[in-house]
Amino acid sequence: MSRTLRHLALFALACFFLMPVYVMLVTAFKSPGEVDVAHMWALPRSLSLDTFAVVWPKLRGGMVNSVLLAVPASLISSFLGAANGFVLAKWRFPGADVVFPVMLFGMFIPYQAIIIPLFQTMSDLKLVGGLDGLILVHVVYGLPITTLIFRNYFLGLPDELVESAEIDGAGMLRTFFRIALPIAAPAFAVSMIWQFTSAWNDFLFGLILTRTEFWPVTVGLNNIAGAQTVPFNQAMAAALLASLPTLLVYLLLGRFFMRGLMAGALKG
Amino acid sequence: MRKRKFRSWGPALLLVAPSLVLLGIFVYGFIGWNAKVSLTDWKGLTPSDTYVGLANYRELFADQTFRNDTRNLLVFTVVFIGGALLMGILLALLLDKGARGESVWRGVFLFPMAISFIATGIVWRWLLNSDPGAGTTGLNTVLDWFGLHSDWHKSPSAGAITAIALPAGWALSGYVMALFLAGLRGIPEELREAARVDGASERQVYWSVVRPMLTPVLMSALVILAHISLKTFDLIYAIAPLDARTETPALYMWLTSFRGGFFARGAAIATLLFLAIAVVVVPYIWYTSRKERTR
Numbered sequence: 001m002s003r004t005l006r007h008l009a010l011f012a013l014a015c016f017f018l019m020p021v022y023v024m025l026v027t028a029f030k031s032p033g034e035v036d037v038a039h040m041w042a043l044p045r046s047l048s049l050d051t052f053a054v055v056w057p058k059l060r061g062g063m064v065n066s067v068l069l070a071v072p073a074s075l076i077s078s079f080l081g082a083a084n085g086f087v088l089a090k091w092r093f094p095g096a097d098v099v100f101p102v103m104l105f106g107m108f109i110p111y112q113a114i115i116i117p118l119f120q121t122m123s124d125l126k127l128v129g130g131l132d133g134l135i136l137v138h139v140v141y142g143l144p145i146t147t148l149i150f151r152n153y154f155l156g157l158p159d160e161l162v163e164s165a166e167i168d169g170a171g172m173l174r175t176f177f178r179i180a181l182p183i184a185a186p187a188f189a190v191s192m193i194w195q196f197t198s199a200w201n202d203f204l205f206g207l208i209l210t211r212t213e214f215w216p217v218t219v220g221l222n223n224i225a226g227a228q229t230v231p232f233n234q235a236m237a238a239a240l241l242a243s244l245p246t247l248l249v250y251l252l253l254g255r256f257f258m259r260g261l262m263a264g265a266l267k268g
Numbered sequence: 269m270r271k272r273k274f275r276s277w278g279p280a281l282l283l284v285a286p287s288l289v290l291l292g293i294f295v296y297g298f299i300g301w302n303a304k305v306s307l308t309d310w311k312g313l314t315p316s317d318t319y320v321g322l323a324n325y326r327e328l329f330a331d332q333t334f335r336n337d338t339r340n341l342l343v344f345t346v347v348f349i350g351g352a353l354l355m356g357i358l359l360a361l362l363l364d365k366g367a368r369g370e371s372v373w374r375g376v377f378l379f380p381m382a383i384s385f386i387a388t389g390i391v392w393r394w395l396l397n398s399d400p401g402a403g404t405t406g407l408n409t410v411l412d413w414f415g416l417h418s419d420w421h422k423s424p425s426a427g428a429i430t431a432i433a434l435p436a437g438w439a440l441s442g443y444v445m446a447l448f449l450a451g452l453r454g455i456p457e458e459l460r461e462a463a464r465v466d467g468a469s470e471r472q473v474y475w476s477v478v479r480p481m482l483t484p485v486l487m488s489a490l491v492i493l494a495h496i497s498l499k500t501f502d503l504i505y506a507i508a509p510l511d512a513r514t515e516t517p518a519l520y521m522w523l524t525s526f527r528g529g530f531f532a533r534g535a536a537i538a539t540l541l542f543l544a545i546a547v548v549v550v551p552y553i554w555y556t557s558r559k560e561r562t563r
Contacts, residue, residue: 006362006365006367007367007368009362010359010362010363010367010373013355013358013359013362013377014373014376014377016438017376017377017379017380017438017442018376019395020388020391020392020395020438023391023394023395024391037394037397037405037406038405038409040394040405040406040409041409041410080286080287081287083283083284083287084283084284084287086283087280087283087284088284091280093277093280093281094277097557097561099284099288100557101553101554101557103287103288103291104553104557105295105549105550105553106291106294106295108495108545108549108553109295109299109542109545110495110498110499110518110538110541110542110545111499112499112501112518112521112522112534112537112538112541112542113298113299113302113538113539113541113542114294114295114298114299114302114538115522115525115538116301116302116305116525116531116534116535116538117297117298117301117302117305118294118298119526120315121298137294139290140290140291140294141294143287143290143291144291147287171276171279172276172279172280172283173279173283176283197382200384201383201384201385201386202384203384203385203386203501203502203505204501204502204522208526218384218386218387218502221384221386221387221390222386222390222505222506225390226386226390226506226509232394235390235391235394236390236391236394238390239386239387239390239391240387242384242386242387243382243383243384243387246382246383246384247379247382247383249382250379250381250382251375251379254375254378257381257382258378258446261378261381261443261446262446262447262450264492265447265488265489265492266488266552266553266556
């Protein structure tokens with residue numbers, strides 16, 4: 001296959017992948033009077049922000065909730081993941097080889113299989129309705145992947161690092177906080193980005209565990225834009241706004257996002 | 269190794285204990301609890317402990333909705349996995365040969381992974397709109413330009429669920445591409461070079477040298493796509509909620525429990541979903557961690 005042909009093929013495929021983005025953009029920026037589903041592919045005659053002005057007030061609450069949810073959830077689960085990853089890579093206790101796969105399994109389970117007991121437990125603990133419960137849930141189900149990310153990272157560091165600290169008389173906790181944690185910044189970036197994206201994009205947990213005023217952005221979005229009766233342009237503008245934070249993270253820090261993806265496939 | 273004996277495991281265990289306890293309860297405890305619920309007759313708001321054996325499972329297997337949903341899921345899984353694999357491998361091969369601005373291409377094919385299934389579903393529901401005649405829109409308009417008008421994706425019959433595989437594949441083939449690209453890059457260039465020196469054509473190099481080395485990558489991709497396919501909920505919910513033609517057990521589970529109050533039946537569906545995923549995932553995790561230990 002020649003070079004030109006290959007680039008042509010890539011271009012055609014890129015058009016397919018960008019098609020939904022194109023529709024979102026041209027529709028969201030059309031003036032409401034110009035929008036017509038039958039002409040969804042046409043470029044806007046003039047740029048208008050009117051649709052955003054209509055949609056933003058409805059979406060703002062959800063965006064704020066999702067920030068308040070995703071930031072602490074990713075911080076806490078990354079920190080716990082760092083501790084687990086360090087122990088499982090550099091301070092392996094007897095049985096660590098069994099513990100790790102047992103933890104990993106949690107990454108793959110269908111959440112349908114735990115949602116009824118989860119709802120029941122969270123109700124009993126009075127954690128249904130607000131964001132606290134949802135944060136706890138995202139922390140817990142984030143643990144397998146954050147542990148995996150940090151374990152892989154620490155495995156790649158030489159054992160001497162820990163051993164020299166040990167010889168200096170530093171205990172396990174000191175070694176972790178003083179030596180391991182500061183050099184784990186790249187793993188932190190991967191873990192934070194991955195967790196932020198999953199918490200932001202989650203729908204099922206938010207749907208079941210929060211009441212209207214604490215709905216995360218996905219639940220709010222589905223409520224605003226998920227009906228055939230909603231104006232087409234509002235659906236597109238809302239979907240665009242709700243996707244912006246994770247898209248920005250992806251565009252600016254794609255390298256780290258990619259590493260999270262690879263970790264998710266159990267590949268270092 | 270001797271000095272390890274003097275290490276104390278106390279602090280290490282203390283550090284991992286909170287995570288282990290939480291995962292123990294929230295993963296294993298809840299899965300067991302859910303299985304227990306599936307053996308009761310819990311209906312409505314108050315949980316019931318009345319043991320009914322496998323009655324819920326028997327009812328499910330006889331239930332027309334569940335049969336329809338399982339069939340939909342099978343069709344979806346085959347079309348989605350096949351499509352995403354083919355597309356991902358194609359993209360990886362195109363990029364592996366070297367392309368100008370590779371990171372830009374990669375970025376374009378992978379960005380759907382950063383977007384929620386809800387946002388994805390909302391856009392695609394409009395692209396997949398099937399209105400005929402003057403109301404023709406979305407993909408059908410594009411097909412029209414090429415004289416290919418069709419309503420294949422919303423045919424009343426068996427085909428509708430395959431339409432969902434299109435946005436699902438759109439979302440995940442970039443992931444498959446990334447996996448295969450990493451696998452391809454992991455093959456030492458000397459191996460390919462050696463084959464070329466021996467007179468192998470480029471096609472033979474790919475088929476005889478590269479392909480066998482990608483088997484582990486193929487396995488990872490299959491496991492990941494399979495488990496996503498089985499539990500997909502938000503995407504279908506955002507495109508076509510409450511539509512029997514695109515309903516799968518993952519949706520039925522949610523509807524029957526949290527809308528209908530049939531928690532025991534929902535738990536039975538969830539247990540079946542869990543078993544289907546465990547059959548794929550447990551050997552995978554076992555295999556990867558064993559490979560790592562012997563490395």
